[in-house]
């Protein structure tokens with residue numbers, strides 16, 4: 001599968017690329033093609049040191065070229081950049097492409113802690129803002145919000161935890177669930193994209209818990 005990572009030069013993008021490259025063709029995306037290619041080369045070097053066999057590969061492209069060629073398009077970009085980034089690539093994305101949002105709209109307020117912006121400002125959830133930027137009917141999946149970048153990038157580390165998934169398209173959920181299992185995580189489907197706030201809000205919750213209770217990179221796992 002061709003997985004394009006818009007903003008793949010950032011920390012989350014690196015982690016996804018390093019872990020999925022064992023089985024998939026990863027395209028790192030950036031506003032600057034040379035930066036994407038440099039990152040792709042670096043990630044490939046790290047992966048080669050750790051894995052005995054890499055069935056996929058990692059290459060770099062500008063965001064628009066990547067969007068035209070991806071089966072899965074992961075938007076690994078800050079919340080504030082959604083409209084600007086998506087409006088530039090929306091026409092390039094294939095009809096069959098699954099767009100994935102791990103984006104968390106949050107900020108840290110002095111004395112208060114981490115807050116979830118849509119609750120504070122009445123702004124849209126990240127995944128719904130993403131969906132609003134693409135053609136109606138585009139398959140959008142919301143996932144990966146509570147996965148720590150530090151753990152994701154450390155490919156010798158077995159992450160082990162849950163990630164919450166929302167989408168209106170169950171066939172897309174099946175495909176993304178498989179990619180989640182490949183990260184050694186368990187997908188937990190919450191429901192339609194309108195419930196994405198329940199997944200996105202978990203991240204500021206975890207960060208406040210970590211800060212106030214001296215927990216190191218905590219994750220989430222539901223018990224039976």
Ligand SMILES: NC(=O)c1ccc[n+]([C@@H]2O[C@H](COP(=O)([O-])OP(=O)(O)OC[C@H]3O[C@@H](n4cnc5c(N)ncnc54)[C@H](OP(=O)(O)O)[C@@H]3O)[C@@H](O)[C@H]2O)c1
Nearest residue numbers: 007009010011012030031076077078081103104145148149
């Ligand atoms: N960090 C975590 O632990 C974590 C955990 C869960 C979810 N998330 C979510 O995952 C997403 C990515 O996180 P991250 O920490 O990897 O993000 P990041 O490092 O802040 O940014 C990722 C990439 O986004 C691009 N970017 C930055 N500013 C931009 C702008 N103004 N316009 C367009 N593109 C811009 C940059 O790529 P180029 O300069 O190469 O274009 C950058 O490398 C975020 O939405 C975050 O909320 C993060």
